[in-house]
Amino acid sequence: MQETIVLRYGHRIARDFRVTSHCALVARAFGAKKIIICGAEDPALAKRAEKISKHWGGSFQVSFTDQWRREIEKYRSEGFKIIHLTMYGVPVTKKMKQIQKNKKLLIVIGSQKVERAVYDTADLNISITLQPHSEIAALAVFLDRLFEGKFLSKEFKNSKIAISPKEKGKGVLRQTG
DSSP: OEEEEEEEEEEEOOOOOOOHHHHHHHHHHHOOEEEEEEOOOOOOHHHHHHHHHHHOOOOOOEEEEOOHHHHHHHHHHOEEEEEEEEEEEEHHHHHHHHHHHHHHHEEESSSSOOOOOHHHSSEEEEEOOOOOOOHHHHHHHHHHHHHTTSSOOOOOOOEEEEOOOSSSSSEEEEEOO
């Protein structure tokens, strides 16, 4: 299975808190091990992600940087393939088999307008659709295809809360002690 890290390009606390939080939730739930947020350092967001992992299991990290280029070069030097999700890229359906051959992936998703240098720095610019769409949706679709649906019903280790699927109502399992 690939080692997958997400780089969120741009984060403004007042404007992007909810969307960036959702990017972190999707990254964690769909198999990424970490999200790096390039922009304003946001301790509340990091604390929320830590709390989710503590209750729902698994291990997921949040870190912050103000140097997206340095992060990309660091991960590239460690053997990561840089994949930028953008509606301007090559359709995911045409490149997924090639992408799945890589053991390490750094997935770049935007927030604010992404500068041209990100497109030029990425190994692949990949589109989920050729229409305007959400980076949250793009990340979910991409990770689901990457891992071939394996995380849709995955149970995370060390969870204190789990879902018991039901056709109607809610089923929640809680660990005590």
